[in-house]
Amino acid sequence: MSNNVIKTSEVSEVLRMQLEGISTDIKFDETGVVMQVGDGVVRIYGLHNAEANELLRFDNGVEAIVMNLEEDNVGAVLLGSSAEIREGSTVKRTNRMASIMAGEGLLGRVINTVGTPIDGKGKVTGELFEMPLERKAPGVVFRQPVDTPLQTGLKAVDSMTPIGLGQRELIIGDRQTGKTSIAIDTIINQRANFEAGNPIYCIYVAVGQKGSTVASTVQTLKEYGAMDYTVVIAANGSDPAAMQYYAPFVGAAIGEYFRDTGRNALVVYDDLSKQAVAYREVSLILRRPSGREAYPGDIFYLHSRLLERAARIISQQEVAEHMNDLPPSLKGKVKGGGSLTALPLIETQAGDVSAYIPTNVISITDGQIFLETDLFNQGKRPAINVGISVSRVGGNAQIKPMKKVSGTLKMDQAQYQELAAFTKFGGDMDKVTAMTIDKGKKNEQLLIQPLHQPMSVEKQVAVLYCGTEGLLRDIPVEKVSEFEKQFLFTLDVNHKETVLDRLKNGEFNDEITAILRKVAADTVKQLQN
Structure with missing residues (x-):
């Protein structure tokens, strides 16, 4: 009887042997x-x-x-x-988490919201890193002040509403007033930085546009050699609302890849009005409660969490490593000193900047460039309303010569526009008013710039110096553009090293202004003959 007694230790030993090698980790898909x-x-x-x-x-x-x-x-x-x-x-x-694969291989490509190439050039090549679409913006501790200019190549913008690396500058106006043109010219103007080996990588996000319009924009960027450092994200009007809603987040994620690896990036959201419409569509189907003007109540939060991600990151490596929500794929690759600059576009209805979405985005950004239909129809390009447009960074984002030259320009132009409105009623003008209007008209003519012809900052300074110092008083308005061409040609040929190169390096002294005045006087004489 005693032989049949089963010992507990024996049973546990047998069970242990049988269970050995069996994985006890439960794996299941939910x-x-x-x-x-x-x-x-x-x-x-x-x-x-x-x-x-x-x-x-x-x-x-x-x-x-x-x-x-x-x-x-x-x-x-x-x-x-x-x-x-x-x-x-x-x-x-x-x-x-929803994410996009980002890397150098995206440069020169056109992709959709999920990262699939739609330009017919095959797969994206090279090393790619997973970047989350939604990510916490860098805290105040991780940000540097905005004090380095991002040149747009547009005289009216760089002088009166300058943009700095890490800034968010809104471009706002009715449809067909040249909003996209300002953004595209800014991208084209980065060609010089790319050739100099200090590129500002550009991301252009097209939301809710026709496929043909996006194709035309890509063609323009190719023609001017800008696709070498640009990624285009297209969420066309024919795509589902969710694709249009997430496209700007994809742009921000790709921009953050360049920023967090120590480079400078510029992202253009064209435009956030269409993203808002797509979000409203999705939200109302999901039965999210609507807020003011039938938009979902959190539409402000949508744009703020997107635009707050634009920042210039501090340069200390060890602090940058501890940035908020750093993607695991970038661990060990993060460098400080990078920046992400945002140019959101918003379309207004009949110039109404006090509508719900425009006021939201104005309050989030660091300034706005307001384009007006009337000015556009008068042939002013870019059609910037000087009174409403503002950059909250101001002279901090300008080189020293531009700061000196453009100091009074904005005030002069705003004063001219007011006086010009009064003089329409007729009546005699005193000498001072007549001079102010004459100077304003000629400055306005100087600020007009042809499409896709950005100008280097040193040439801008030279031209604007002539306008603000009243050196054009002896020539008629219709000869201002001819003066500009001849004046710049003379500087290019005879004074590249003595004036233009020194202006580019931030020099501005009596010697340089004396040469500028002499060249301007000689050019005026030639035009008077």
Whole structure:
């Protein structure tokens, strides 16, 4: 009887031997079922642990991003066609936040919101890093002051509403007033930096535009050699609303890749009005409560969390390593001293800057360039309204010679526009008023610039010096553009080293101004003969 007694130690030994080598880690995919699908939005049951902004994947490869977390279901937006997705379709969690693969291989390419190339040049090559679409903006501790200019090549902008690295400058105006042209000219003007080995990488985000318009823009950038340092993200009007909504975040993520690896980047959001419309569409289908003017109440938060990501990061390596929410793929590669500058575009209705979306974005950005239809129709290019346009960074984002030359220009032009309005009523003018109007007219003519012909900063300083110092008083208004051409030609040929190169390096003294005055006087004489 005693021989049949089973010892506990023996049983545990046998069990241990049998269980050895068996993995005890439980691996499972959390899957959900589509309850409802329509208008690019799906409601899913069963994803109890899904997180906001998490990427989901359907069996047919289409991806979706979680936007709403409700008690009994998850609301997600589709990044692709909903044609093959039906009630009862299964969807899996990826346990990854929505992200984009960024790297040098994107330069010169046109991609869509999910990072797929749409330019017919095959796959994106080179090393790519995963960058999250949504990311906390750098804190105040990590930011440097905005004190280095980003030259647009446009006299009116660089002199009166200058833009600095890390700034957010809004370009606002009605449709067909030249908003995109300012952004494209700014990108083209970075060619000189690229050739000098100090590139400012550009990201152009086209939201809700026609495919033909985007193709035309890409062609323009190619013609001027700007695609070498530019990435174009296209979310066309025919794409789902979610693709248009997320496109600016993709632009910000790619810009942050360059910024966090110690380079300078510029991102153009063209335009955020269309992103707002796409967000409203998605939000109302998801039954998010609407706010003022039937927009969702958090539309301000949408634009603020996007634009706050523009910053110039401090240069200390060790501090930059501890930046907020650093993507794991960039660990060890982060360098301080990079910057991300944002140029958001907003379309107004009949010049109404006090509408809901314009006031939102004006309050988030560091200044705005306001383009006016009337000025555009009068042939003023760029059609900037000097009175409403402002840069809150001001002279900090200008080289010293430009600061000196343009100091009074904005005030002079605003004064001229007021006086010009009064003189329409007729009546006699005193000598001082007549001189102010004459100077204003000629300065206005000097600030006109042909499309896609940005001007180097030293030439801008030389030309504007003639205007602000009243050196054009003896020639008629219609000869101002001819004066500009001859004056710059003479400087290029005879005074490149003595004047232009020194202005570029920040020198501005009596010797330089004496040469500028002499060349201007000689040019005026030639035009009078």
